[in-house]
Amino acid sequence: MNFTQRLLSCARQKDSWLCVGLDPHPERFPEKLKDDANALFTFCAEIVASTAGAAAAFKLNFAFFEAAGAAGWAVLEKLLKIIPSNVITIADAKRGDIGSSSEMYARAIFERLGFDAVTVNPFMGSDSVAPFLQRPAKGAFVLCLTSNPGARDFQYFSDGKNRLYQNVIAKVNDWNQKQNCGLVAGATQPAELRAIRAAAPNLPLLIPGVGTQGGDLKAAVLNGTDANGELALINVSRGIIYQSRGDDFAEAAGREAERLRGQINQIRRKAFAKK
Amino acid sequence: MNFTQRLLSCARQKDSWLCVGLDPHPERFPEKLKDDANALFTFCAEIVASTAGAAAAFKLNFAFFEAAGAAGWAVLEKLLKIIPSNVITIADAKRGDIGSSSEMYARAIFERLGFDAVTVNPFMGSDSVAPFLQRPAKGAFVLCLTSNPGARDFQYFSDGKNRLYQNVIAKVNDWNQKQNCGLVAGATQPAELRAIRAAAPNLPLLIPGVGTQGGDLKAAVLNGTDANGELALINVSRGIIYQSRGDDFAEAAGREAERLRGQINQIRRKAFAKK
Numbered sequence: 001m002n003f004t005q006r007l008l009s010c011a012r013q014k015d016s017w018l019c020v021g022l023d024p025h026p027e028r029f030p031e032k033l034k035d036d037a038n039a040l041f042t043f044c045a046e047i048v049a050s051t052a053g054a055a056a057a058f059k060l061n062f063a064f065f066e067a068a069g070a071a072g073w074a075v076l077e078k079l080l081k082i083i084p085s086n087v088i089t090i091a092d093a094k095r096g097d098i099g100s101s102s103e104m105y106a107r108a109i110f111e112r113l114g115f116d117a118v119t120v121n122p123f124m125g126s127d128s129v130a131p132f133l134q135r136p137a138k139g140a141f142v143l144c145l146t147s148n149p150g151a152r153d154f155q156y157f158s159d160g161k162n163r164l165y166q167n168v169i170a171k172v173n174d175w176n177q178k179q180n181c182g183l184v185a186g187a188t189q190p191a192e193l194r195a196i197r198a199a200a201p202n203l204p205l206l207i208p209g210v211g212t213q214g215g216d217l218k219a220a221v222l223n224g225t226d227a228n229g230e231l232a233l234i235n236v237s238r239g240i241i242y243q244s245r246g247d248d249f250a251e252a253a254g255r256e257a258e259r260l261r262g263q264i265n266q267i268r269r270k271a272f273a274k275k
Numbered sequence: 276m277n278f279t280q281r282l283l284s285c286a287r288q289k290d291s292w293l294c295v296g297l298d299p300h301p302e303r304f305p306e307k308l309k310d311d312a313n314a315l316f317t318f319c320a321e322i323v324a325s326t327a328g329a330a331a332a333f334k335l336n337f338a339f340f341e342a343a344g345a346a347g348w349a350v351l352e353k354l355l356k357i358i359p360s361n362v363i364t365i366a367d368a369k370r371g372d373i374g375s376s377s378e379m380y381a382r383a384i385f386e387r388l389g390f391d392a393v394t395v396n397p398f399m400g401s402d403s404v405a406p407f408l409q410r411p412a413k414g415a416f417v418l419c420l421t422s423n424p425g426a427r428d429f430q431y432f433s434d435g436k437n438r439l440y441q442n443v444i445a446k447v448n449d450w451n452q453k454q455n456c457g458l459v460a461g462a463t464q465p466a467e468l469r470a471i472r473a474a475a476p477n478l479p480l481l482i483p484g485v486g487t488q489g490g491d492l493k494a495a496v497l498n499g500t501d502a503n504g505e506l507a508l509i510n511v512s513r514g515i516i517y518q519s520r521g522d523d524f525a526e527a528a529g530r531e532a533e534r535l536r537g538q539i540n541q542i543r544r545k546a547f548a549k550k
Contacts, residue, residue, distance in 0.1 A: 023375075023376070025379075061372075061376055061379075063370075063372055063376040063377070063378075063379035063380045063383070064376070064379050066348075066379070066380060066383040066387075067379040067380075067382045067383045067387065068383075068387070069348060069352060069383065069387040069388065070345050070346075070348035070349040070351070070352055071345075072348075072383075073341075073344060073345035073347075073348045074345040076345070077344060077345055092372075094370070094371060094372055094396070095338075095369070096369060096396065097336075097338055097367075097369055098421070098422065098423040098488075099423065099425075100298075101298070101336055101338040101339070102338070103338075104300075104338035104339050104341070104342040105338045105341060105342075107342045108338070108341040108342045108343075108344065108347075112341075112342065112343070112344040113344065121369070121371065121396050121398050121399075122398070122428075122429060123396050123397070123398040123418060123421075123429060123430070124396075124418070124421050124423060124425055124426060124430075125423065125424070125425020125426055125427065125428030125429055125430070126424075126425040126428050127423050127424050127425040128423060128425050129425075143398060143399070146373070146398075146399050147373065148373040148374065148399055148400065148402050148403060149400070149401075149402050150374075150399055150400020150401040150402040150403050150404075151399060151400055152400065153397075153400030153401050153446060154397060154398060154400055154439060154442065154443070154446075155398070155399075155400070157432065157434065157439055157442060158434060159432065159433060159434055159435065160434065160435065164429060164432055164439065167429065167432060168429070171428060171429075213373075
């Protein structure tokens with residue numbers, strides 16, 4: 001089964017297009033973990049346990065694990081072993097290098113850690129992305145139009161006809177020979193998200209930026225889903241994992257994930273049920 | 276002292292503009308390490324010891340360490356403790372993410388690991404790079420025109436006046452308020468390297484691609500150095516560290532590094548001594 005099929009199958013089985021983002025920041029951990037030497041693992045493991053039922057995917061933001069050094073990488077290794085196999089795991093690592101180096105990054109993420117998918121930066125071009133596309137069952141979400149203010153600096157650069165991010169879409173459509181490519185497209189720019197979906201009708205979209213970054217959930221779902229109301233993974237990170245700093249932090253995260261799963265489905269069904 | 280001053284001071288003291296690239300690939304390790312459980316560390320540590328005298332900088336390619344997982348990150352941590360303080364350490368990690376995530380990557384690389392500099396991918400724009408520029412003594416080499424074939428896919432994208440990589444130069448000149456920015460500019464494209472130097476007269480250039488990737492050393496030095504014949508770090512990785520697979524692998528690497536240091540200086544002096 002190729003990655004796109006795996007994602008579809010997993011999301012349909014769970015009836016969820018919610019991606020839970022794990023951006024674990026020690027300064028925001030709940031009180032009860034403040035003397036826990038393994039707080040990074042404990043926090044993530046509890047969130048995983050409480051939200052896995054509602055999540056189609058987990059997106060692990062490598063920056064927050066690497067900030068803990070080798071110990072943080074050890075936590076990544078442990079987490080990948082406890083995440084249920086019916087949730088897609090996305091390494092939000094934004095890697096990309098010359099071919100021989102990207103191949104080593106791909107081995108690290110897909111083989112050593114065992115992720116199902118990775119986020120990739122396209123700046124260095126085809127041979128920097130190709131090593132992430134060799135395994136049909138493993139996916140690569142290529143940065144296209146990101147959710148941050150600086151996105152405009154280069155991604156909007158235009159030749160008068162197309163912007164850079166639109167060129168990225170064209171390339172990724174080409175690279176999708178094994179049906180294992182996707183795009184990262186921020187929820188903060190709904191009109192562009194709609195155009196990205198139109199230009200890439202068959203690619204899974206990973207949509208960050210809902211919540212803390214200001215993106216609107218309804219607009220993200222309506223503009224990001226495909227003709228069947230699918231293939232749009234709506235990522236929420238801080239809005240889920242920091243719902244509470246009390247002893248109930250995991251339960252609160254689980255409730256919020258379940259609420260978001262339902263809300264996404266309600267928007268999808270209302271808009272797409274009669275198509 | 277800001278990063279540019281540190282780099283200049285270090286290179287002048289060592290009389291070297293050679294950057295030794297550590298891309299440790301287990302399949303290319305010498306015979307005598309084949310039963311060494313710590314081969315990754317042993318290999319790198321011996322190369323560091325034998326080449327540190329000739330090197331202005333070490334560039335550690337994170338892909339090759341991450342391929343060994345958390346253990347590879349532990350090797351990074353150990354290596355940073357044994358690299359002499361008169362050699363600039365560059366984390367070739369090509370990071371870049373939304374501001375809050377980049378800040379965590381910057382902490383990981385500059386504080387947790389203690390690197391002097393990092394390579395950064397500019398695709399996500401100003402706020403994705405800014406966190407790497409907060410510490411004046413720590414440098415960020417921003418990808419500009421890379422040495423791989425795929426570089427042309429997006430870096431050559433043009434609005435009719437400028438190519439994307441030229442826009443990157445303009446931005447980085449702006450971002451260089453603390454004198455701690457540099458550019459990554461591949462040796463494989465000498466004419467462009469010359470133009471990059473002209474557009475960024477004061478930025479340190481990190482120049483990969485000499486040797487295995489086909490770039491010419493002389494052209495890299497002549498086109499990459501500044502008006503004083505300085506500020507161009509010529510990186511050689513595989514050409515140094517895989518000189519020999521015999522028991523003398525470290526000595527062979529040391530000799531090659533010394534030879535390259537001399538050759539770079541000869542080219543520099545011939546061209547620039549009389550300016």
